[in-house]
Structures are given as structure tokens and as C-alpha cells.
Amino acid sequence: GEDVEQSLFLSVREGDSSVINCTYTDSSSTYLYWYKQEPGAGLQLLTYIFSNMDMKQDQRLTVLLNKKDKHLSLRIADTQTGDSAIYFCADLGGSYIPTFGRGTSLIVHP
Amino acid sequence: DAGVIQSPRHEVTEMGQEVTLRCKPISGHNSLFWYRQTMMRGLELLIYFNNNVPIDDSGMPEDRFSAKMPNASFSTLKIQPSEPRDSAVYFCASTTRGGGDSRSGANVLTFGAGSRLTVL
Numbered sequence: 001g002e003d004v005e006q007s008l009f010l011s012v013r014e015g016d017s018s019v020i021n022c023t024y025t026d027s028s029s030t031y032l033y034w035y036k037q038e039p040g041a042g043l044q045l046l047t048y049i050f051s052n053m054d055m056k057q058d059q060r061l062t063v064l065l066n067k068k069d070k071h072l073s074l075r076i077a078d079t080q081t082g083d084s085a086i087y088f089c090a091d092l093g094g095s096y097i098p099t100f101g102r103g104t105s106l107i108v109h110p
Numbered sequence: 111d112a113g114v115i116q117s118p119r120h121e122v123t124e125m126g127q128e129v130t131l132r133c134k135p136i137s138g139h140n141s142l143f144w145y146r147q148t149m150m151r152g153l154e155l156l157i158y159f160n161n162n163v164p165i166d167d168s169g170m171p172e173d174r175f176s177a178k179m180p181n182a183s184f185s186t187l188k189i190q191p192s193e194p195r196d197s198a199v200y201f202c203a204s205t206t207r208g209g210g211d212s213r214s215g216a217n218v219l220t221f222g223a224g225s226r227l228t229v230l
Contacts, residue, residue, distance in 0.1 A: 031216045042114075042201055042221030043153075050216075088153065092217050096207065097143075097166070102152035 002026035004101035006089050011107045018076040020104045022089030025070065029091040032065060033098065034074045037086040046074070046087070076106075084108045116202050116222035124230050128190040131225045134183055135204030143219065144177055144187050145201040153201075159185065160207065192229045199224045 006022040024032070030051050035043040049056045049063045049072075056063045062075040072091075076083055086103040093099065115134040123129055135142050143158040157167040159179045167177070174193070179185040189196055203219040 033216075033218070035221075040223075042203075042223050043219075044221070045218050048216050048218065096217060097155065097158060098217060098219060100153045 002091075002093055002099050004089055004091055004099050006087075006101040006104050008102060009105050009107070011109065012079050014079060014081060014108055014110050016079055018074075018079045018083070018106055018108075020074045020076075020087050020089075020106065022072040022074075022101055023070055024072065024089070024091045024099070026091055026093035026099065027070070028094040029070075031092040032063075032072050033088075033090040033092070034061075034063065034072075035088040035090060035100075037088065037103065039085075043088055079106075079108050081108050081110070114202055114204055114220050114222035116200075116225050118225055119223065120226045120228075122228045122230065123192055125193055126191045127229075128188065129192045129196075129227060129229075131187040131200050131202075131227070133185045133187070133202030133222060135185070135202070136220055137183065139204035139206050139220070140182070141205045141207045141217075142179060142185050143203045143205075144185070145203065147199045147201060147224070148197075156187070156200075189227075192227075194229045197227055197229050199226050201225075 004024045012018045033048040034046040036046045037043045060077045064073045088103045089101040090098040117132045141160050144156040146154045156169045157177045162179045177187045201224045203221045205219050
């Protein structure tokens with residue numbers, strides 16, 4: 001089946017930028033998403049991008065999509081301790097069911 | 111809307127017991143998903159329903175697992191008999207597929223807070 005890969009951990013210093021990367025295999029992906037999961041909670045949508053776009057910005061968040069390389073990234077500017085969470089990349093392919101990655105645990109330290 | 115409601119939030123049971131997890135999707139959503147999250151396997155799709163009909167249950171691990179959606183506002187995931195390896199957080203999510211919401215084409219899922227199951 002189709003696959004979504006992302007690194008498991010990322011550690012950054014408070015105030016720095018965080019970049020979380022993701023690769024996917026489904027060439028028919030129409031939408032790509034970033035979800036955030038805080039401890040003890042469900043996943044919440046952070047942002048999504050349509051596959052014909054290559055960038056989307058929303059306040060401190062910047063999503064970059066390289067469709068040719070099937071690579072998606074999420075940049076968080078001025079990372080805060082409240083940004084510590086697990087970030088899931090997902091794509092929506094021909095099945096209309098989102099495929100999720102394993103999640104990247106972002107650790108923000110002072 | 112109160113969002114996707116799951117119950118119980120925590121369940122501790124003994125091996126062999128029946129476990130029933132419940133989900134109330136967002137009113138008006140017509141697709142419902144059950145996921146299981148573990149450290150080892152990450153987030154796994156177990157089954158999803160469209161308009162109350164099970165569409166794909168290929169992720170259900172064994173016959174011990176069953177899911178139902180008797181109406182648009184309620185779904186259950188049952189494990190009978192439960193085993194220690196079933197210990198996980200189970201999430202329910204819903205979305206509107208093909209609806210008029212501008213986000214519906216994007217198939218954005220709204221997740222519940224999850225049910226943490228521990229089987230001793």
C-alpha cells in the first residue's frame with residue numbers, strides 16, 4: 001500500500017525554527033495535511049495544502065510541498081514550549097482515506 | 111458542536127473480558143473512522159464507515175474485533191475476548207465526504223480524545 005514516512009524525533013531550542021519533514025509515495029495524492037497531537041489528546045488539524053500548491057503560510061506555520069520529490073515539510077517559526085507535541089503528516093490519495101505517518105515528536109527545550 | 115465524543119476515556123480490564131468502546135461523531139458528518147495508536151505501530155486504521163455502512167475493515171486485526179454503526183450518531187468498537195496486546199489508545203474520527211463544506215473536499219478528519227485501553 002501507499003506509505004508516508006517521517007522521522008520520529010526532533011529536538012529544538014525555544015525561539016529557533018523547527019522543520020519537520022515527510023515523504024509520501026502516492027502519486028495521486030490530492031491533499032496533504034499536518035496534524036498535531038498533544039499529550040492525552042486526539043489529533044487536531046494544523047493545516048493542509050492542495051497538491052497544486054507548493055507553499056502555504058499561516059502565521060508561524062509554513063508548509064512546503066515538492067510534488068516531484070513527494071516531499072512535504074512543516075516549518076514552525078519561533079518555536080515555543082507549547083509547540084511540544086507529536087506532528088503527523090498525512091496524505092489523501094485515490095482511496096479518499098488519509099494515510100498517516102508515524103508522527104514526529106517535537107521536543108522544545110529552553 | 112461538542113466535537114467527536116468517545117467513551118470511556120480510560121478502561122482497564124482483564125484478559126478475556128469483553129470491551130466496548132463508543133463514539134459519537136460530529137452531527138452531519140457521514141464518514142467515521144476507527145484508529146488504534148501504539149508506540150510500536152503508530153496510528154493504524156481499523157475500519158471506516160460511509161453513511162453508516164462499513165466500507166473497509168481490512169485493518170481489523172482479528173475476528174475478536176468488531177465494529178458497528180447502527181445510526182449516523184453512534185458507533186461501537188468491540189473486542190471479545192480482549193488480550194494484553196490489544197492495549198492501545200483507540201481513536202474515533204469523523205468527516206464529511208462530498209458535502210458542501212469547503213473543507214469537505216479535503217477530507218479533514220476531526221478526532222475524538224481517544225479511549226485508552228489497558229488489558230491486564
